[in-house]
Amino acid sequence: MMGSTLAAAGGQTWDSAFAKSLIPTMLEGLWTTIQITLAGMAIALVVGLVVAIIRRSKIPVISQLFGFYVQFVRGTPLLIQAYFAYILLPDYGLTLSPLVTGIIVLGINYSAYTAEVYRAGVEDVPVGQWEAATALSLPIQRTWGRIVLPQALRSVTPVLGNYLIQMFKDSAVLFAISVYELMGHVDTIGSDTYRYLEPVTIAAALYLIVSLISSQFVRLLERRLVLSR
Amino acid sequence: MISFRGVSKSWGDNHVLRSLDFEVAPGEKVCIIGPSGSGKTTILRILMTLETPDEGLVVVNGGTLWDVKKGGHAKETKEMKATRRNVGMVFQSFNLFPHMTALENVMEAPVKVLKLDKQEAHQRAVELLGMVGLSDHLNHKPGRLSGGQQQRVAIARAMAMRPTVMLFDEPTSALDPELIGEVLEVIRELATGTDMTMLMVTHEMRFAEEISDRVVMFDKGVVVEKGPPAQIFKSPEHERTRKFLRAVLDY
Numbered sequence: 001m002m003g004s005t006l007a008a009a010g011g012q013t014w015d016s017a018f019a020k021s022l023i024p025t026m027l028e029g030l031w032t033t034i035q036i037t038l039a040g041m042a043i044a045l046v047v048g049l050v051v052a053i054i055r056r057s058k059i060p061v062i063s064q065l066f067g068f069y070v071q072f073v074r075g076t077p078l079l080i081q082a083y084f085a086y087i088l089l090p091d092y093g094l095t096l097s098p099l100v101t102g103i104i105v106l107g108i109n110y111s112a113y114t115a116e117v118y119r120a121g122v123e124d125v126p127v128g129q130w131e132a133a134t135a136l137s138l139p140i141q142r143t144w145g146r147i148v149l150p151q152a153l154r155s156v157t158p159v160l161g162n163y164l165i166q167m168f169k170d171s172a173v174l175f176a177i178s179v180y181e182l183m184g185h186v187d188t189i190g191s192d193t194y195r196y197l198e199p200v201t202i203a204a205a206l207y208l209i210v211s212l213i214s215s216q217f218v219r220l221l222e223r224r225l226v227l228s229r
Numbered sequence: 230m231i232s233f234r235g236v237s238k239s240w241g242d243n244h245v246l247r248s249l250d251f252e253v254a255p256g257e258k259v260c261i262i263g264p265s266g267s268g269k270t271t272i273l274r275i276l277m278t279l280e281t282p283d284e285g286l287v288v289v290n291g292g293t294l295w296d297v298k299k300g301g302h303a304k305e306t307k308e309m310k311a312t313r314r315n316v317g318m319v320f321q322s323f324n325l326f327p328h329m330t331a332l333e334n335v336m337e338a339p340v341k342v343l344k345l346d347k348q349e350a351h352q353r354a355v356e357l358l359g360m361v362g363l364s365d366h367l368n369h370k371p372g373r374l375s376g377g378q379q380q381r382v383a384i385a386r387a388m389a390m391r392p393t394v395m396l397f398d399e400p401t402s403a404l405d406p407e408l409i410g411e412v413l414e415v416i417r418e419l420a421t422g423t424d425m426t427m428l429m430v431t432h433e434m435r436f437a438e439e440i441s442d443r444v445v446m447f448d449k450g451v452v453v454e455k456g457p458p459a460q461i462f463k464s465p466e467h468e469r470t471r472k473f474l475r476a477v478l479d480y
Binding site: 126128129131132134135136137138139142146147150151154 | 277313316318322327338342387390
């Protein structure tokens, strides 16, 4: 039924043989999308953590600066950030491939969100834990690494998992800076063949399948974390 | 030896310490009593560097913990950090690390701060947990222990740093009544069996009377009176002390 609606709107009817022929290319695009997501998330997890720790450490000026960083990144659209990096960075002598640029932009964009997630997790750790660490003269790195973060991360892991899924879908934006991920392939196929119905539908199905499976994993993880508490 | 000279602390209009002068001799066991919100706990928290005084000098074993001039800012110095290592603290709410076993809780600081090797730290932790009667719970996480057991782990954890000064901040206030005895028993053993300086804020008056060399009655930011437990509990000089004792002893 959905097919016929689309057909009416776009003047196209579903061509199964054509759709089938697209699948290998589309799976390739999916694989790129997954790689971008994992690499981007790795950046977001590390940078976000650093930002959260610096903000919490209340270092004059620097902590505020990173607070501004979070506001700035969250307050501007991912697409604009991607364009900005893609078009402007080469002017400053930083010529990176679209793929690498895309991964960095995605990672930086999400680091602002993960930083806030970490912050919430750290705030959830009772102040008594910090005080016990002080009373034992534990060095600050050790207090973070062994006392506070293990407790904070446990409570925020499912939230970070959901951000991973969101990033997987958001990475579609990167086709705008000619990254050949899943959406990029849709665009290319479309402009080569003038057929959008099949590639768009397949892409949507692939995004959906991966998202659904991943959110099941996140739910499972969440339950296990709660149980082992 | 602990010494407070002119130590003040306030939150807005609430003056919890008013130019406090206070001394504790080496090895002395001192209990601080008084109404809630009277600043008793703040004395301990300043000694543990969990709170910064607005003004005053605090010295422990000859090392300066705090030296704040009027209108100045309290700073964390190297000397403060070195001096702090002499001090251990047992909290009202235990504050054990929930993701670590009893043994790991006790071993953490000796390994990372005192740089003992793991084997030695392990052996000492086992001894300390045995001393507080928890040999059967070495590998249990706090979530599996009763409040009384958790507090005993916390005492072992603080002892593992070999403090010369031990602070107890209402160590039994968060416990169910039937668990108070086992914790007091451990503290009693430390009071009679070690030469640690002990400073305890408590509402357990009979216990305070029994174990302390000296009792300090504290109210509204100042020491109301101090003296041997027999004197404070049997013949207090001040009306405020009498009133307080009547309220807590004869409910």
